[in-house]
Amino acid sequence: MDRFVFLTFDGLSNGAVYAAFALALVLIWRAARVVNFAQGAMAVAAAYAAYSVTQATGSYWIGFAAALGTGLMIGALVERAVMRFVGHANPLNEVIVALGLVLFIQAVLGMLYGNEFLPSHTPFSRNAIEVGGVPLLSRYDLFVFGAVAALVLLLALLFTKTSTGLRMRAAAFAPEVSRLLGVNVGGMLTLGWALASAVGALAAMLVIPTELGLNPHAMDLVFVTSFTAAVIGGLDSPPGAVTGGMAVGLILSYVSGYLGSSVTPIAVLALLLIVLLVRPGGLFSATVARQA
Amino acid sequence: MTEILQVRGLVAGYGAAPVLRDIDLTVPTGSIVTVLGANGAGKTTLLRTLSGLLRPTAGQILLDGKDLRRVKVERLVRLGMAHVPEGRGVVAELTVDENLRLGGLWRNDVNAAVAEVYELFEPLAQRKRNAGHLLSGGERQMLAIGRALVARPRLLLLDEPSLGLAPKITAQIMALLQKLRTQTGLTVLLVEQNARSALSVADSGVVMSLGRIATATTAQELRNAYLGS
Ligand SMILES: Nc1ncnc2c1ncn2[C@@H]1O[C@H](COP(=O)(O)OP(=O)(O)OP(=O)(O)O)[C@@H](O)[C@H]1O
Ligand SMILES: [Mg+2]
Numbered sequence: 001m002d003r004f005v006f007l008t009f010d011g012l013s014n015g016a017v018y019a020a021f022a023l024a025l026v027l028i029w030r031a032a033r034v035v036n037f038a039q040g041a042m043a044v045a046a047a048y049a050a051y052s053v054t055q056a057t058g059s060y061w062i063g064f065a066a067a068l069g070t071g072l073m074i075g076a077l078v079e080r081a082v083m084r085f086v087g088h089a090n091p092l093n094e095v096i097v098a099l100g101l102v103l104f105i106q107a108v109l110g111m112l113y114g115n116e117f118l119p120s121h122t123p124f125s126r127n128a129i130e131v132g133g134v135p136l137l138s139r140y141d142l143f144v145f146g147a148v149a150a151l152v153l154l155l156a157l158l159f160t161k162t163s164t165g166l167r168m169r170a171a172a173f174a175p176e177v178s179r180l181l182g183v184n185v186g187g188m189l190t191l192g193w194a195l196a197s198a199v200g201a202l203a204a205m206l207v208i209p210t211e212l213g214l215n216p217h218a219m220d221l222v223f224v225t226s227f228t229a230a231v232i233g234g235l236d237s238p239p240g241a242v243t244g245g246m247a248v249g250l251i252l253s254y255v256s257g258y259l260g261s262s263v264t265p266i267a268v269l270a271l272l273l274i275v276l277l278v279r280p281g282g283l284f285s286a287t288v289a290r291q292a
Numbered sequence: 293m294t295e296i297l298q299v300r301g302l303v304a305g306y307g308a309a310p311v312l313r314d315i316d317l318t319v320p321t322g323s324i325v326t327v328l329g330a331n332g333a334g335k336t337t338l339l340r341t342l343s344g345l346l347r348p349t350a351g352q353i354l355l356d357g358k359d360l361r362r363v364k365v366e367r368l369v370r371l372g373m374a375h376v377p378e379g380r381g382v383v384a385e386l387t388v389d390e391n392l393r394l395g396g397l398w399r400n401d402v403n404a405a406v407a408e409v410y411e412l413f414e415p416l417a418q419r420k421r422n423a424g425h426l427l428s429g430g431e432r433q434m435l436a437i438g439r440a441l442v443a444r445p446r447l448l449l450l451d452e453p454s455l456g457l458a459p460k461i462t463a464q465i466m467a468l469l470q471k472l473r474t475q476t477g478l479t480v481l482l483v484e485q486n487a488r489s490a491l492s493v494a495d496s497g498v499v500m501s502l503g504r505i506a507t508a509t510t511a512q513e514l515r516n517a518y519l520g521s
Contacts, residue, residue: 166386167394169386173384174381178394180343181397182370
């Protein structure tokens with residue numbers, strides 16, 4: 001029973017990260033109808049920036065802020081300099097370009113930092129706090145929950161309560177009409193990419209120290225896992241992404257806890273396959289039939 | 293009387309062959325000018341070119357004497373020109389209130405402007421929180437026109453507002469255009485296939501045919517020629 005409780009909390013903590021990373025995928029999907037396969041590599045690049053800043057300043061938090069700032073910039077840059085020029089005639093175009101970006105970013109990071117794992121620290125202890133003799137959550141887990149909760153809240157406020165959020169939604173749903181109404185649709189697209197990339201960077205900052213450390217491939221498996229979570233959530237739905245992330249985190253935690261961690265990557269793939277076969281629209285898809 | 297909009301020698305289209313050929317059009321400030329013509333005559337193409345969604349290959353578009361060639365689409369509404377597109381362009385996923393606010397997000401007085409639209413269109417006020425896709429055709433047209441009015445335009449481009457509406461609602465919309473013109477000096481460029489409705493409120497009109505202006509004259513003359521009255 002203790003083990004089950006431990007695995008549950010561990011699963012929720014990982015799930016929070018998957019939720020954040022899935023949210024980033026959903027943000028770009030909603031804004032541009034693109035699955036950003038480069039998101040893992042982009043997030044790792046931001047985490048490397050944080051590493052350098054933390055090395056230079058000795059402060060985790062300045063590095064943390066640098067990761068978010070770099071994430072924003074990378075997202076804007078990728079949209080402005082690359083994605084904007086990719087034709088939409090064939091949906092494969094964006095996928096191929098994104099995969100090319102992955103190779104490019106990982107190669108550049110390898111040249112700058114090398115391909116071995118760099119140590120990555122957490123700002124809080126990872127020792128689980130015991131409640132009634134049962135180890136539950138570490139301070140770091142609480143930080144992860146808090147950061148993801150704050151993120152979800154801020155995004156919800158942005159999209160439902162601010163003019164910018166309304167512009168972003170309108171630009172995504174009806175770009176031409178939005179332009180006629182005075183919305184800078186291109187700017188909203190850039191902003192969407194920047195935001196999503198910063199969210200991805202946040203997820204990378206949260207998860208990398210809990211795994212093997214910093215490496216150009218550090219987010220590869222997280223990407224696949226979060227993509228699964230986003231698909232479960234319907235790809236279009238932010239609440240779906242959060243729920244999907246938590247669910248996938250729990251399932252994988254039980255799988256690795258009871259069957260062994262070597263099974264996890266296969267479990268992710270199996271999960272993705274099952275979702276795509278059984279419910280390709282996702283469990284939360286709420287697509288409104290478009291009418292004139 | 294001055295002209296709010298002047299079009300000279302306009303040529304535009306979608307590919308190699310132009311759809312609009314050598315269009316000349318003058319819209320006097322404070323008037324209602326209708327553009328009539330059969331399906332495929334180029335009426336929608338004309339409006340889309342005026343608001344910059346299509347770039348002309350030749351000719352001039354002057355708004356208050358200012359050349360619009362280099363003006364971005366999203367700037368036009370700030371210059372006083374609003375375009376209600378064919379099919380209305382209600383954003384189905386947004387609520388009525390969000391659709392309306394979208395019409396004037398850059399304005400300081402957007403809340404007041406939205407409130408005025410609710411006064412103008414009572415049925416919308418009761419559906420503030422409804423998603424756009426839940427509205428009837430008539431409500432959608434009210435929302436589309438109301439949303440354009442939130443921008444407080446001086447020139448309103450309307451693409452077939454009567455499409456799919458009951459004659460009674462069409463008549464209400466035409467009456468509203470007349471009222472706005474009288475009360476606020478709004479200028480309207482009204483594209484219609486429903487010549488009877490459009491000519492009931494227009495001061496003058498043009499008839500388009502195969503991408504050209506075939507006739508340009510007063511509404512009275514058009515009524516005599518086309519409606520036999
Ligand atoms: N997106 C497009 N690409 C290519 N050709 C187009 C496009 N839209 C319209 N056309 C062509 O341009 C011509 C004029 O079309 P337009 O939509 O302007 O006509 P209209 O007068 O608005 O007709 P309707 O009364 O049916 O709305 C037509 O021959 C049409 O086939
Ligand atoms: Mg038309």
